[in-house]
Amino acid sequence: MTAALARHHARRGLNVRVFKTGPDFLDPMILERACGAPVHSLHLSMVGLDACRALLAQAARAADLMLIEGVMGLFDGTPSSADLAAAFKVPVLAVIGAHGMAQTFGAIAFGLARYREDVPFHGVLANRVASARHAQMLSETIPEGLRYCGHLSNANDMALPERHLGLTQPGEIAGLDARLDRAADAIAQTTLAELPPPVHFDDATLPAPPRLLDGMHIAIARDAAFSFVYPANVDLLIAMGATISTFAPLADEPAPDDADALYLPGGYPELHAATLAANARARASIAEHVARGKAVVAECGGMLYLVDTLTDIEGKRHAMLGILPGDASLQRKLSRLAMQRVDTPRGTMMGHTFHYSTFATPMQPVLKATHATTGAEGEAIYRHGSITATYMHAYWPSNPAAAAALFRGESL
Structure with missing residues (x-):
């Protein structure tokens, strides 16, 4: 409607x-x-x-x-x-x-x-x-x-x-x-x-965020497998000084060599697992980026792309990038749906989680989010080398300093 x-x-x-x-x-x-x-x-x-x-x-x-x-x-x-x-x-x-x-x-x-x-x-x-x-x-x-x-x-x-x-x-x-x-x-x-009666909104602006990403090139995976991106998140990266480009792992496009950081957002990697597993150029470019110690921010589906294996809803197991230790599996029932908050030394960052998969990993979380209103335990946040990975979809404007730290490869 x-x-x-x-x-x-x-x-x-x-x-x-x-x-x-x-x-x-x-x-x-x-x-x-x-x-x-x-x-x-x-x-x-x-x-x-x-x-x-x-x-x-x-x-x-x-x-x-x-x-x-x-x-x-x-x-x-x-x-x-x-x-x-x-x-x-x-x-x-x-x-x-x-x-x-x-x-x-x-x-x-x-x-x-x-x-x-x-x-x-x-x-x-x-x-x-x-x-x-x-x-x-x-x-x-x-x-x-x-x-x-x-x-x-x-x-x-x-x-x-x-x-x-x-x-x-x-x-x-x-x-x-x-x-x-x-x-x-x-x-x-x-x-x-016809238009309804007009509504008045008071004029308001927010202060410009600090330019904590000046000179950085951030490449974002964008295709049918990786499409869950808040426009406000990208706007924030640009406002903090970053240059943004995109690449499509599903089309076997490699991550740019000159990217300082990668963002692998959520989406539907489980629907394209066989193709993603077979796309060697994209796989090799991301592995090389990680080997050079450059930052990667991986959310939900982006995290599943990096793990050892991903089992789809039909029970077929696919080899993923093998950069994060662990195995993910799709299930028919909802795993988690909730507003999330994570309290960091740089302040609180807000977001949400919504997924049908589970992730078994030997990694220990560096932080854990909580339910935004009840305080119940929420999603784990992992650090593995230069990678920050989590099921939580963060809304970066809620904490620009923490968002910038992610892409600079720093701890939250």
Whole structure:
């Protein structure tokens, strides 16, 4: 629905900026395709209140429309999408799946609108509606004082395919733009076809980070196997003085010889394990980089690429790079999903974890993250020579000094 709104208004020639609530990599890829601009995360804990305010203010200077896609249900999580909306007085559009529902639709809409007085409420959109008669029934259930914004049908030609970890990546979805256009056409038949009332955002900026990476060349693995990268993380590296390049291990592109550090982000190495295992040029270049004592930052899927073996969901074992001791295995059930924080001598760094694999290793962690709200034990952080590896996806702007230390090959 967020992508449909973005595509509809972008087709009208408006400057549309979209944000995603909380940690996510896959939804922002679809949203970027819909609006044509990078999609940053907003989260009161991971990103922080001041940084959220600055990101919103920056976008508001240029955008005609700003959309913030929520996460889970409106009030789910700590902090929740509702907390974000309340903090910045952003009106909420509740999208309710109406399949198999009649009068209860109005009760749910009423409950969402009235549950918290500090959450501005714009209206409600009915999704997956079976027929015109069904739509009429739903609209008649809305109590007086609530805005009914219309409905979208349950047509499958707008659905987006999913796999473990979330949506399928845009480059793998046949006819994605056609799907987005059909969804935008449906939005055009609702009251959301026009812009909502304007919202004021206070002007805000954050101080420039220290240039702790001046003169450094950081190469980032970017392809269908390694694609889970926060735009804000790359922006931070550049702001701290680094030059960024990319290489594609899946295409057997070698890491650049002159790179001072490598970043191997998360993604889907398990879907491409056989190809990655066979790509000798990429393998040799990374091994040479490590042999020269240069820094490597490996997160989640990037860490799995470096281990001895990776066993896929079908039970087939693949030899990986053999640079980190240990063996990883995919499983059908979720291993861990949680917001994370790691307390370092340089301060706290925020992030999250989300994976279906397990990792057995003789390495001992140098640090352990904790659950961001409960304090329960979180992901291990390993140091092996010049490599820092972990399942945790760190949000580097939460601690620029610690991020810079990673790429300089220093301990956190």
